[in-house]
Amino acid sequence: MKLNKSKGWLYLLPALITLGAFLVYPLIDVFIYSFQEDFMTASQEYTGIGFGNFSYVLKDPDFLQALQNTLILVCITVPLSTGIALLISLGLSSIKRLRGLFQTLYFLPYVCNTLALGMVFMLLFNKTSDANVGFINNIIEAFGGTAIDFINGPYWAKMFVLCFYTIWVVMPFKVLILTSSIASVKDDYYNAAKVDGTSKWRMFRKITLPMISPSMFYLIITGFIGAFKAYSDAVSIFGSNLNASGMNTIVGYVYDMLYSEGGGYPSYASAAAIILFIIVLTITCINLIISKKHVHY
Amino acid sequence: MKTKIDYKKIERTAAIKSNTASAITYVLLTVWGLFVLFPFYWMLLTSVKDYGEYSSEIIPKLYTIHPVLDNYGNAFTAEPLFNYIFNTLIFTIVTTALMLLVTVFAAFAFARLNFRGKGFVFVVFLSLMMIPSELVVITNFVTITNLELRNTFTGLILPSVTSVFYIYLLKENFAQVPDELYYAAKVDGTKDMKYLYKVLIPICKPTVVTITILKVIECWNAYVWPRLITNDKAYYLVSNGIQAIRESGLGRDNIPAMMAAVTVVTIPLIVLFLIFRTKIMAGVARGGTKG
Secondary structure (H helix, E strand, O other), X not given: OHHHHHHHHHHHHHHHHHHHHHHHHHHHHHHHHHHEEOOEOOOOEOOEEOOXXXXXXXXXXXXXXXXXXXXXXXXXXXXXXXXXXXXXXXXXXXXXXXXXXXXXXXXXXXXXXXXXXXXHHHHHHOEOOOOOEOHHHHHHHHOOOOOOOOXXXXXXXXHHHHHHHHHHHHHHHHHHHHXXXXXXXXXXXXXXXXXXXXXXXXXXXXXHXXXXXXXXXXXXXXXXXXXXXXXXXXXXXXXXXXXXXXXXXXXXXXXXXXXXXXXXOHHHHHHHHHHHHHHHHHHHHHHHHHHHHHOOO | OOOOOOHHHHHHHHHHHHHHHHHHHHHHHHHHHHHHHHHHHHHHHHHXXXXXXXXXXXXXXXXXXXXXXXXXXXXXXXXOHHHHHHHHHHHHHHHHHHHXXXXXXXXXXXXXXXXXXXXXXXXXXHHHOOOOHHHHHHHHHHHHHHOOOOOOHHHHHHHHXXXXXXXXXXXXXXXXXXXXXXXXXXXXXXXXXXHHHHHHHHHOHHHHHHHHHHHHHHHHOOOHHHHHHOOOHHHOXXXXXXXXXXXXXHHHHOHHHHHHHHHHHHHHHXXXXXXXXXXXXXXXXXXXXXX
């Protein structure tokens, strides 16, 4: 019988070992790292314990740039992508023919390699020289504008491409979730409303929106979290040296601090990661509080 | 006398109205579809353009008259692209297989076995789901470096073997299988292992397939961890390989060849998606998070 009692632990053992080594221990360790000042990777020594790493990171211009970029990215992409996804899903739900085809089509970017497709976007927005411009700049020039260097040019041009690509990448997931959520609303509600002669807009406001509000809310939360962790999209468009192009994100800053030409500072990386975690946690809590008022379960 | 209402007319205007509405909807949805497809088209188009033809185009053309496949050859010879794909295949297969093993065992323990501390451990597992990978990647990088496992498959694979969320998904599914089946199997003297493989997994096959597919997609597109852990080209996965190609020769000089490489990397997952379309979409709706 003793064997029977311990059998459960035996089955759990592989999961426990890997989680312990690669999730629980690192979680504790990252906080220790973040408080060890002037930690040297080579000698494994540090000079003191305190908030030195945090104040260094918060004063580092690279971090502030990364923070600014990330915040702009979040503020632009989350509302836009959720809004467009809602419109597309409503359109998808209102048609019968070709719906499956459209759904499959729209979902395609989800399974694709972000790094690889970012390179296609780089090509589309490219402007290598005055004579040789990419497809988007062709369109701009065709309408009488001057070509903009989206990849190495002005800040807002670069930010535009990043937001554009991010929205393109996150859309499949949002459309999928919203379409299945809209499909799950019972026809009875609409039929009852139709009998009363309710207008389409009112049906949307009073039936569809409340019924899909949990999914909307789920998408907003995951959207915030995902956008705050943006990184590989930026790498795929601007190359891996994001600090040089001024387009780094917080996660990118963490990885650069950890390992790249300027890397080898796990304590700074830890401090930045913890700052990111605190930001995301705060935003999620605010979202949860707001949702209590607006979401109907 | 009652005024006659022309129902036909009302119906006709209503029909026209709804037809225009649906026509507009179709147009807009098609526009979005083109918007989604265009980068893929551009990728394919550029990859079959002749290098000389591409270089001489001041304004890139939207079509090509003489598609060539030379770029694919160039992409494979100029860069160890085949190697990157092979590495990614090994990484994906081994990681997914190990993940399935670990997940099935853990889910079985939580769903079917009774042992002291089970409730507590499960709550701990659930709370682990909230830990963002960015927080733990730092120490993992140091751990793997200290174990001298950089540029090895072990170092690449180990940290991504266990996923708490998949254990949770599978445990929920296992728990729905009636207890009677387990007791019946026990009465017949069936071993736990046999029960697991002959009863539980076949019944819960949809969930097992779902987590397998999600993991395969995740592995094929992995970028951050492989980038940290490999700096030897012999161990690059496709994401890092593509990034290396972009920053080395091909990305600067031979754009069509680079697009050929991008196509080669993208096609396998598109094919996988088209085959398992419904399963993947249902799976992501249940358990996907990207976005």
